[in-house]
Amino acid sequence: MTRDSNVSELINITFQVRLDILEMLTLAKSGHLGGSLGVTDIVVSLYFNLLRHSPENPRWELRDRVVLSAGHLAPALYATLARAGYFPIEELKTLRQLGTRLQGHPSLGVELPGIETSSGSLGQGLGIAVGMALAAKIKQQNHKVVSIHGDGELQEGAIWEAAMSASHYKLSNLVAIVDRNQLQIDGHTEDVLSLEPLAEKWKAFGWEVKQCNGNDIKDFIQVFNSVGFHGTKPTVILANTIMGYGVPSIENDNRWHGKVPTNDEYESFKEQLRKKYRDIFGRSSAQPK
Ligand SMILES: [Mg+2]
Numbered sequence: 001m002t003r004d005s006n007v008s009e010l011i012n013i014t015f016q017v018r019l020d021i022l023e024m025l026t027l028a029k030s031g032h033l034g035g036s037l038g039v040t041d042i043v044v045s046l047y048f049n050l051l052r053h054s055p056e057n058p059r060w061e062l063r064d065r066v067v068l069s070a071g072h073l074a075p076a077l078y079a080t081l082a083r084a085g086y087f088p089i090e091e092l093k094t095l096r097q098l099g100t101r102l103q104g105h106p107s108l109g110v111e112l113p114g115i116e117t118s119s120g121s122l123g124q125g126l127g128i129a130v131g132m133a134l135a136a137k138i139k140q141q142n143h144k145v146v147s148i149h150g151d152g153e154l155q156e157g158a159i160w161e162a163a164m165s166a167s168h169y170k171l172s173n174l175v176a177i178v179d180r181n182q183l184q185i186d187g188h189t190e191d192v193l194s195l196e197p198l199a200e201k202w203k204a205f206g207w208e209v210k211q212c213n214g215n216d217i218k219d220f221i222q223v224f225n226s227v228g229f230h231g232t233k234p235t236v237i238l239a240n241t242i243m244g245y246g247v248p249s250i251e252n253d254n255r256w257h258g259k260v261p262t263n264d265e266y267e268s269f270k271e272q273l274r275k276k277y278r279d280i281f282g283r284s285s286a287q288p289k
Contacts (some may be wrong), residue, residue, distance in 0.1 A: 030260060033256050033259060033261070034243040038179060038242055040080075062142075064143050123153060129174060137169070147176045151183075151189050163206075170233070176236045177236075185258060243257070247276075
């Protein structure tokens, strides 16, 4: 079922999810902070506004599917799924603990409700999403398949093989979202292995290309809702984001790709996050945890 939360409700949820991410990673003492904070607005918008799904019946056949191809962004997905009701919020504190269902990267093996596929080996998620979208077409089901990718991930060759397949099979039910924060573990994407002209590349592979601000919920929702879904082309959304969004002292700093806060930094980051949301809400609505 679609959850049609309004924009200020959604922003409040992103605040809570970002607090969850900070706490989870601080407790786990390992994980990927920058990208998880950066992609939060996209993941929350999908689960609380854009997609048809059912936390009470996670395997509902007609649900829209999400493939988190950039599996290291799992904290954002886990926190969003818990807040949507897929599993107890308390379980978030078990991230990366021995025996947990919240593995460092999503795993089908632990049967966490809401997880559609194992992921984290970069470049593989688009092929999985192509398979899901093709299966839906063959079965004449009209659900959507959404994959989420890091921009550095697009340097994997398997992405482009899957991109070719998606347009060949006219998978208009498939949307790939690229978390375009311009950064990857080793630095700026254009310095490591340049991606540009990125929009033109996707177009050349037969995709419809859209762009938006991936940290602006209104903009992202508007662009996602402009996707045709019934045409002949798959769609890619190049979502411009800021790594570490919400905590100004770590924003746009690739050293925070795979780093976690110390206890002191955790307190500072929470305070920065509260201030950021007080600014967004004109110092009214966002309630500190
Ligand atoms: Mg990136």
